[in-house]
Amino acid sequence: xxxxxxxxxxxxxxxxxxxxxxxxxxxxxxxxxxxxxxxxxxxxxxxxxxxxxxxxxxxxxxxxxxxxxxxxxxxxxxxxxxxxxxxxxxxxxxxxxxxxxxxxxxxxxxxxxxxxxxxxxxxxxxxxxxxxxxxxxxxxxxxxxxxxxxxxxxxxxxxxxxxxxxxxxxxxxxxxxxxxxxxxxxxxxxxxxxxxxxxxxxxxxxxxxxxxxxxxxxxxxxxxxxxxxxxxxxxxxxxxxxxxxxxxxxxxxxxxxxxxxxxxxxxxxxxxxxxxxx
Amino acid sequence: xxxxxxxxxxxxxxxxxxxxxxxxxxxxxxxxxxxxxxxxxxxxxxxxxxxxxxxxxxxxxxxxxxxxxxxxxxxxxxxxxxxxxxxxxxxxxxxxxxxxxxxxxxxxxxxxxxxxxxxxxxxxxxxxxxxxxxxxx
Numbered sequence: 001x002x003x004x005x006x007x008x009x010x011x012x013x014x015x016x017x018x019x020x021x022x023x024x025x026x027x028x029x030x031x032x033x034x035x036x037x038x039x040x041x042x043x044x045x046x047x048x049x050x051x052x053x054x055x056x057x058x059x060x061x062x063x064x065x066x067x068x069x070x071x072x073x074x075x076x077x078x079x080x081x082x083x084x085x086x087x088x089x090x091x092x093x094x095x096x097x098x099x100x101x102x103x104x105x106x107x108x109x110x111x112x113x114x115x116x117x118x119x120x121x122x123x124x125x126x127x128x129x130x131x132x133x134x135x136x137x138x139x140x141x142x143x144x145x146x147x148x149x150x151x152x153x154x155x156x157x158x159x160x161x162x163x164x165x166x167x168x169x170x171x172x173x174x175x176x177x178x179x180x181x182x183x184x185x186x187x188x189x190x191x192x193x194x195x196x197x198x199x200x201x202x203x204x205x206x207x208x209x210x211x212x213x214x215x216x217x218x219x220x221x222x223x224x225x226x227x228x229x230x231x232x233x234x235x236x237x238x239x240x241x242x243x244x245x246x247x248x249x250x251x252x253x254x255x256x257x258x259x260x261x262x263x264x265x266x267x268x269x270x271x272x273x274x275x276x277x278x
Numbered sequence: 279x280x281x282x283x284x285x286x287x288x289x290x291x292x293x294x295x296x297x298x299x300x301x302x303x304x305x306x307x308x309x310x311x312x313x314x315x316x317x318x319x320x321x322x323x324x325x326x327x328x329x330x331x332x333x334x335x336x337x338x339x340x341x342x343x344x345x346x347x348x349x350x351x352x353x354x355x356x357x358x359x360x361x362x363x364x365x366x367x368x369x370x371x372x373x374x375x376x377x378x379x380x381x382x383x384x385x386x387x388x389x390x391x392x393x394x395x396x397x398x399x400x401x402x403x404x405x406x407x408x409x410x411x412x413x414x415x
Binding site: 048052088103104124129146147154214216 | 315322344368384
């Protein structure tokens with residue numbers, strides 16, 4: 001087939017046309033999932049920012065109350081470190097499973113098993129040469145220092161994700177609808193399993209990719225973040241479609257080996273019924 | 279923890295980076311210093327670092343570098359307050375971060391930088407006006 005004028009030819013990893021079409025269909029299913037996830041991110045991030053602000057304000061009030069009551073420095077520091085850890089964990093959970101796993105893994109990698117626990121932070125402080133007697137105060141300052149929380153850049157990025165995600169969904173739904181409408185009837189069930197797997201994979205892949213991009217500061221706003229989600233969604237979609245296909249084949253194998261598969265019908269055994277009543 | 283260290287006393291600071299000879303400077307040569315609060319605990323990319331600005335070079339000192347604890351005590355002294363800037367920044371430039379298997383990581387590295395490197399971040403710093411260095415470190 002000769003490429004048309006003003007067209008762009010892109011290489012894809014496939015041995016033949018069918019394989020190529022399957023690959024592209026997995027990508028579109030993945031991008032439905034990713035687009036949905038990114039739209040959700042776009043709606044969630046501003047509300048996470050608001051909730052984070054309120055939680056930090058409450059934390060500061062509670063800290064002041066404990067300081068006024070004369071809580072011991074180590075106990076105060078331990079409480080403050082734990083509170084900040086819980087606040088961060090809660091905000092990460094709002095971003096979805098993929099992002100949360102990435103961020104928790106990062107903390108466990110940096111601080112040790114258990115992440116930002118008081119014990120882990122205490123060990124790090126000792127390694128830095130901070131005298132043991134000064135550690136509670138040092139950790140208390142760490143727990144109370146300002147940080148950007150959900151920054152303006154993340155909010156701007158969220159707007160791109162919210163609107164860009166919707167566009168990705170609309171484009172991808174059109175392609176997926178075409179696939180389903182033109183699929184041969186005998187293949188439709190398997191394709192449905194693949195599409196469902198692709199969409200689920202896209203949600204996970206898109207969310208994880210956006211989380212990773214924000215973590216590493218690769219692209220924290222605008223088109224870059226959207227591209228992260230699309231690429232992650234595509235990869236997740238391919239993996240998810242493959243998983244969906246395998247689940248379909250396992251299901252088919254199970255049915256073939258069962259009574260229905262062997263005989264075309266299931267033999268009614270009254271004894272099974274009476275046993276179930278006992 | 280970053281490779282290398284900083285040694286500080288009342289008069290001088292000496293920066294030792296792996297595979298480089300130590301560099302010693304008088305504290306009086308510090309034109310300005312920055313305390314940067316990088317990233318956010320929500321996104322698991324938070325860290326703190328200091329930039330000591332001299333006429334001919336910058337020293338990037340992560341909070342967790344060996345000797346940084348002594349540096350903090352010197353920087354919080356009254357004599358240095360006029361030179362301090364405390365600010366928030368989302369991310370450090372990739373070339374300022376520790377590498378993980380040749381890939382830029384997340385945390386700041388102990389580094390000697392050219393003065394012009396400051397231009398990479400100057401427009402991104404959100405300055406904190408109502409806190410002193412002792413409040414944040």
